[in-house]
Amino acid sequence: MSGPVISANLVDAIALPRLVWLRPNLIGLVFTLMKLLPARFIIRKALEEGELRPGGLIVEATSGTFGLSLAMVSALQGHPLTLVGDPAIDPPLLRRLEDLGATVHIVREAGASGGFRQVRQEVLEKVLASTPGSFCPRQYSNPHNPGSYAPCAEQLAHAVGGIDCLVGSVGSGGSVCGISSYLRLILPELNVIGVDTHGSVIFGETDAGNDGWLLREVGNSLIPANVDHTAFDLVHWVGAAEAFQATRRLHREHALHMGPTSGAAFLVADWWARNHPDSLTAVIFPDEGYRYQDTVYNDAWLEAKGVRRDVPPREPVEWNRPYNGRDPWSFFRWGRRAYSDVMWIGPSADQGNSVATEEAGPDAAHPPPKLVPDGPGGAGATTFTRTERVEVARGRTDDAPTPLLRVSAEVPVWVDADTAAEVLGDAVRGLSALDIALGGNGLEVDGIDIGVAVSAYA
Numbered sequence: 001m002s003g004p005v006i007s008a009n010l011v012d013a014i015a016l017p018r019l020v021w022l023r024p025n026l027i028g029l030v031f032t033l034m035k036l037l038p039a040r041f042i043i044r045k046a047l048e049e050g051e052l053r054p055g056g057l058i059v060e061a062t063s064g065t066f067g068l069s070l071a072m073v074s075a076l077q078g079h080p081l082t083l084v085g086d087p088a089i090d091p092p093l094l095r096r097l098e099d100l101g102a103t104v105h106i107v108r109e110a111g112a113s114g115g116f117r118q119v120r121q122e123v124l125e126k127v128l129a130s131t132p133g134s135f136c137p138r139q140y141s142n143p144h145n146p147g148s149y150a151p152c153a154e155q156l157a158h159a160v161g162g163i164d165c166l167v168g169s170v171g172s173g174g175s176v177c178g179i180s181s182y183l184r185l186i187l188p189e190l191n192v193i194g195v196d197t198h199g200s201v202i203f204g205e206t207d208a209g210n211d212g213w214l215l216r217e218v219g220n221s222l223i224p225a226n227v228d229h230t231a232f233d234l235v236h237w238v239g240a241a242e243a244f245q246a247t248r249r250l251h252r253e254h255a256l257h258m259g260p261t262s263g264a265a266f267l268v269a270d271w272w273a274r275n276h277p278d279s280l281t282a283v284i285f286p287d288e289g290y291r292y293q294d295t296v297y298n299d300a301w302l303e304a305k306g307v308r309r310d311v312p313p314r315e316p317v318e319w320n321r322p323y324n325g326r327d328p329w330s331f332f333r334w335g336r337r338a339y340s341d342v343m344w345i346g347p348s349a350d351q352g353n354s355v356a357t358e359e360a361g362p363d364a365a366h367p368p369p370k371l372v373p374d375g376p377g378g379a380g381a382t383t384f385t386r387t388e389r390v391e392v393a394r395g396r397t398d399d400a401p402t403p404l405l406r407v408s409a410e411v412p413v414w415v416d417a418d419t420a421a422e423v424l425g426d427a428v429r430g431l432s433a434l435d436i437a438l439g440g441n442g443l444e445v446d447g448i449d450i451g452v453a454v455s456a457y458a
């Protein structure tokens with residue numbers, strides 16, 4: 001006889017989402033706390049693989065829902081936990097984390113580049129070094145983060161058989177890339193739409209310093225290794241005001257009291273579902289609204305921050321390339337391409353962004369410079385002859401914890417900070433644009449040849 005199921009513990013009881021109809025062709029994946037899935041799975045795998053011993057210390061740098069999820073799983077399994085966070089950990093969250101037994105270090109000063117995330121990372125590495133045997137989950141690069149979403153994809157496939165489109169916000173990339181990779185085993189045509197925010201580097205905008213962002217937990221000042229860019233058909237950038245308004249609408253119209261990343265994803269999914277009435281879309285809602293009661297759900301706060309909107313946003317503006325445009329809501333046909341493939345094709349910044357005048361694709365008149373010498377001449381065989389004024393953005397990837405200097409526009413290559421500093425000296429720090437001469441033996445920046453460094457990262 002089957003009857004009500006009693007879960008082993010709360011995390012097992014609430015880890016999977018409820019599936020809720022929002023329209024006849026739109027399903028919401030309503031999580032209580034989505035990050036419980038990766039927190040539980042990463043710890044389980046670490047124990048199985050011997051990286052963590054029973055009762056061993058877990059250390060992670062996080063200010064958000066992953067920290068809370070780790071604290072819940074650690075409390076249930078008897079692991080001490082140290083979290084390194086920043087002021088985004090508000091007092092009620094801090095009390096909750098400490099009540100669950102976590103030790104929380106809050107860094108108060110942001111780094112010159114890389115913001116709080118860089119400083120958090122430095123403190124994290126110190127804590128790890130001083131406590132041998134401790135385990136760090138590293139949600140941004142640990143493959144068990146996307147790997148943890150298999151049960152969620154299975155649940156969706158069982159419930160509806162198949163869907164045509166998945167929409168979700170992207171922070172570490174774990175949820176959207178994880179769920180879609182499993183679904184595409186049975187639904188290879190599945191459309192995947194990632195939702196990012198302006199000033200996040202994940203899909204090619206330049207870093208606006210996300211420590212000041214009002215819309216948190218989506219976007220990143222680094223490109224996490226867990227973001228598989230080739231998973232995405234479309235990318236949307238949604239501003240904070242638009243996300244907050246959609247969050248309130250989700251509550252008003254569907255009684256779903258969720259956080260602002262849910263609102264951002266809802267805005268996009270609702271738009272897509274309206275425009276594709278014959279296809280079935282699923283949208284990810286990662287957390288509940290309680291933590292945002294005094295902010296997103298408070299009109300006075302919205303007013304004070306200048307992000308209160310009374311009229312719904314207009315349709316999103318299609319961009320022909322990722323760039324730091326001013327449209328509050330925009331999208332780009334990413335086309336399941338690698339990051340480097342997309343970032344090779346953009347026209348220079350002053351050429352506008354109209355899709356009507358320019359097809360996304362390699363520009364025959366200005367083929368991208370080829371940075372890796374392909375002839376027998378080796379590193380001295382590059383063939384460029386132009387000089388470019390290009391934008392310089394600071395970003396990092398999780399696998400390269402030192403800051404990277406991204407030379408973007410038509411030269412989308414990454415040079416690690418050590419190399420950049422060694423070759424370019426302090427001159428590059430704080431610059432937002434550089435003259436780049438392409439020619440001779442390689443790439444010259446302000447008269448200094450960095451051809452070898454660039455070749456290594458091209």
Ligand SMILES: Cc1ncc(COP(=O)(O)O)c(C=O)c1O
Pocket residue numbers: 035064065066169170171172173174175176217218259261262286287
């Ligand atoms: C509330 C919330 N929404 C969205 C995301 C993005 O999810 P992911 O990290 O799986 O890309 C996060 C990640 O921390 C989150 O906490």
